[in-house]
Amino acid sequence: MMMLAFLACNDEKKDQAVKTEVKKEKLPPIEKEYGFVLNDFEVIKDTIQPGDSFGYIMDQNGVDHGKVFEISNKVKDTFNPARITAGKKYVILKAKDSAKTPKFFIYENDKINYTVVSIGDSIYAEKKKRPVTVKRREVSGVIVSSLSEAMETQGLSNLLVYELSNIYQWSIDFFKLQKGDQFKMVYHEKYIDDTVFVGVEKVDAAVFKHSDKPFYAFRYLNDTVTGKASFYDEEAKALQSFFLKAPLDYSRISSRFTKRRFHPVQKRWKAHLGTDYAAAYNTPIVSTANGRVIASGYTSGNGNYVKVRHNDKYTTQYLHMTKRAVRKGETVKQGQVIGYVGSTGLATGPHVCYRFWVNGKQVDPFRQNLPSAKKIEDGLKDEYFAYIQPLMEELEQIPYKNI
Incomplete structure (x- = not known):
């Protein structure tokens, strides 16, 4: 009988150990993100759809219109609810109570930057970054x-x-x-x-x-x-030019600068004093150099257009935009978006007509000897050569790939 009791006691201990192991296995891993322990919340992850508004998303998650208005007013300097963008991801953290009360709205600005909006009793917004x-x-x-x-x-x-x-x-x-x-x-x-x-x-x-x-x-x-x-380069010459080669990422040059071209809309021969870059609708158009906007408007021939004076010598113009992104009097930087490709005015398809003036005369930019960007002064070249020497040696050590 004593032997039987011993065996029974052993079995009880084994059962208890198995139960303990099962309990341990069922514990979910601690999940941390956005500075929160997500296990402490009911987590809703979604993506903003076309037509969604902050108010609509809040309404779908149990936040009434009055609270949405209060949140919008209090956080607008840090987070503008009217400017949420379709395609962006968001997360809503809800309390694990019977009402599943929304506590935080997290908006992913991009892969690194995000905004945390507290929508519970205390309302505030913070911009944060992932490490x-x-x-x-x-x-x-x-x-x-x-x-x-x-x-x-x-x-x-x-x-x-x-x-x-x-x-x-x-x-x-x-x-x-x-x-x-x-x-x-x-x-x-x-x-x-x-x-x-x-x-x-x-x-x-x-x-x-x-x-x-x-x-x-x-x-x-x-x-x-x-x-x-x-x-x-290796001789301390600037690779950058005073002007970009083109005002956008284009698929092809559909028409070059010429004194004689058959106009596709007017059906007659005339000078075409610009370069046409074909591209998809709404492709961003950028200023090819630093300057000031001297015109931003619409005419029946040019459609929506922008004209930029870069200095006393150079001026550029960009025609047929679907919409303009700058106003007259604004200062623009090289590469800054000033409008978007369209087919407004006398145009048969989406493109930008890029026009170029030198001393008030329209010219072909491809035939100009345009200035380079800021150069390295002669007195600083020794410092530059010393800086690039180890980089040059590193490049030389990397083997070229061959076909």
């Missing part, structure tokens, strides 16, 4: 059919296409790359939690071998007033 780490990388690639394809083959972000295009837009025509062209880069990538890629921080150095000629580019802070870095 980001930066990793330095060295890469190389070779062109087979396109730069995008070369990046994809290497498993690289397509954002690097834009980085290289921006760096070399004044020296390399990326529509005319050749099979066998090669590139190497040293750059920094941004990650959330060390794993989620969220963008390119900056490019330190690059070399693009096009038609067997190497084009070097080194990022260097030459303008200490603005804090903006520019790219220079």
